[in-house]
Amino acid sequence: MQERQQSKRKLLFLIVFIHLLPQCLGRPQSKNGRYRQTFEEVKREIAGYKDIAKAIIDLAVYGKAQNRSYERLALFVDTIGPRLSGSKNLDTAIKYMHNALKENGLENVHLEPVKIPHWERGEESAMMVEPRCHNLAILGLGNSIATPPEGITAEILVVTSFDELHARAPEAKGKIVVYNEPYISYGETVQYRSQGAVEAAKAGAVASLIRSIASFSINSPHTGWQYYRSDVPRIPTACISVEDAEMMARMSSKGMKIVVNLKMEAKTYPDASSFNTVGEIVGSKYPEQVVLVSGHLDSWDVGQGAMDDGGGAFISWEALSLIKNLGLRPKRTLRLVLWTGEEQGGVGANQYYQLHKVNISNFDIVMESDEGTFMPTGLAFTGSDKARSIMREVMQLLQPINVTAVYENGGGTDVDYWVQDGVPGASLLDDITKYFWFHHSNGDTMTVQDPNQMNLCAAVWTVVSYVIADMEEMLPR
Template sequence: MKIQISLLFAILFVHTKSQECDPALIQEIRNYRPVAELIIEEILHGASKGLCYEKLAEFVDSYQLRITGSQVLEDSIDYLLEQYQGERSVMDNTWKESVPNLPHWTRGEEEAFLIEPVHKSMSILAFGGSIATPLGEPLVAEAVVVTSFDELRSLDASQVSGKIVVYNQGYVSYSQSVNYRYKGASEAAKLGAIAALIESIGPFSINSPHTGVMTYAEGDTKIPAIAITQEDAEMLRRIYLTGERIVISVKSNSQTHQPITSHNLIADYNGTRYPDKVVVVSGHIDNWDVGQGAMDDAGGMMIGLIAVEVINSLGLRPKRTIRNILWTAEEQGLLGAEHYFNTQKNELDKFVFVMESDSGTFDPQGLTYTGDRRNGECIIKEILSLLGAINATRYQWTSGSVSTDITHFTDAGVPGAGLWDTDGQYFYFHHTEGDMMTVEDPNALDRAVALWAVASYIIADLTDDFPKPSPRTTN
């Protein structure tokens, strides 16, 4: 019979790898169609419609600047702890876990002006972790404007020493361009620069500076590292190319204080049969000290909370525990997540699957998955096939990270998924004052909740644990 299979069929089989899927497992997931439809119906047309937007707005309007080290962040964690532990909570067990020794950096007054050859104020944001200008006072110096590390390194130290280095590196992609934020100051300091003004990492700007974390490497000379806008970086480069002398005044009195303790917030919706087996559904609660962090990442966090509420409201309870985790100190380098992983790394068997949304909830497309590529991949694809009603059926695999905070787990072999969003405008707003509720859409949030609820419920409810990759089956 096989010889008679048409080429078309053969291609389809190769494409879906369905020949490798366990037919019983596939059928088991198909049996969840009525449950998936019930969940979607409840969110799109039932009492849960719009609930995520409403709760998200209430949260971010009340706790806007949730930067690590701030009272607002701790208050926001306590607020959600109270909600989770309150009468109307659907969670069985909620607790905070201390995350000690976190960096505590605060922004001070900051301003910058181009003062030669013409006068113009420039919108700036110091990068998290940056030192202040000397005594927190204006630093006035000539500027050199480069478009790359290579161009900087081609200069002689005498051309850079005592000056401000301005980077106008442009935007390729976040992952490529962000190196200028991380390393721009240190690379400039090597040539004797006294401050680095770095073009914001983003593809589109309305005079919008983007903050974000930076660090100094061991032994580096520390100089201030400050975001300027795309517009100003380009303007300074144009003037620089005319040969005119550029003088800039920049002031930033940010401070690094003693390390502090923050908290991850953990809430379990207990499984019926294997309560010690856990499916993690997560997002991070901290943001920067600009905007509201509506998109990064209160939205990603909130869809996980609402997903469990919806599952509960329908009288559903899976065999395994769904664990909401709200990570702290993500923006300082995934520090809450790293701490939690370290406390759990000897018990990874209980972590069946890890999920996070940290790339926006604008228009959910499906899932990015990492893990076993035989039955694991089959399960994810089959779950996605149940999500046609919300147009979230797209699948992509990666051998790398699917989402920031769960990277430690997936690197250690726990399969995981990130919400695959159309992030067309995500980096317009990322780490800017513009990351506010205005960027959120109630319908998109509802669809993200539906995707999250269906996926987490099914994975937590399967007869067998979600397969973990073994050396033999992992690509």
């Protein structure tokens, strides 16, 4: 009996010792039972990917895969064209990509059904009829209502801000409000596009025309989504070119009476059926854990949607293609998601999040490229300080192409649902000097894209996603 008790005590001591050993060594145990590495160990692990990172860069930038993402994108946008939410073009694009991912040999290629808005602009025009006849270049804003068939003919009121509109509200009644707001940044100035109709309607305006949210213009209107409020009358709204907005502002400042006739056939239909498109490389060791790379397939109905967001979608596909080409299989699953309904506020992505958030603890990082694929400058990242330190080490692997910086505010419309719940988020950061020249306009065509820059973007996207997916431990939250 005494020997049996001594054996039990020895066994108990051994169990306690094994449990405490990692803490004694400074290596706390993670929830899933694996040991949390020290930062120095993580640094050494990441440094060990130097040769793989170089192989990825060589293949993407100089090797057989050179220009592949560009050529794939050109064929896609030239064949299908713009892909507005709810349109036949978007349906065609999704079927095209579903087949392409299968032919590329990705695993678990499938479509996940969602409902997305269906709005069509129809015929539209705006004519200045006083003090002279002048055809205004316009693009109706998404979700706008139509005018009566004969249009709306009214005097305009030009304002530069919401504050000025509120101060001159008595003058706005029965008029078309024209916003000639100065471009500061997209994030700050876009409020005039999204809320301009509501604010004008509050003051009794019959329509609103918004100076395009663009940093440069060649008489090019830029469209985008706008929002109504249930407690405010809905009025038609469209964007006009920077040049026309400034012209009317100059004329108005000289006391001229300006009258415009606006015609819009815009119509909103019931929500349409659509799909998020998914393909994977299944993880070899922790397949339930996910590194998500993404871009959105839908676009506006002007241009080709090559820049927004064809480039981002296709370098995300390219990341998995490059990894397959090199015969690599990371420890955790690399999941490509091509979103639908992004331009209406991440509608498809929100439904994906609602479906998959039950497994949120298994999402290692969510990555989205949706601000162009111009010359890459680094990675924008949102996450804990420890995770940021790890990302800095990962980015050092991109020294051969001199893209090593880590910036703030990673994420994007489609992945922010996850980031707000604590999942690390990353977005490609590139030189967007010219991005808002073409954004949401007829200028968003394949001509904007540069194959060499896309190669570099693909290399960055692939190195980051592969290394994070293959490291022994998930990013700390």
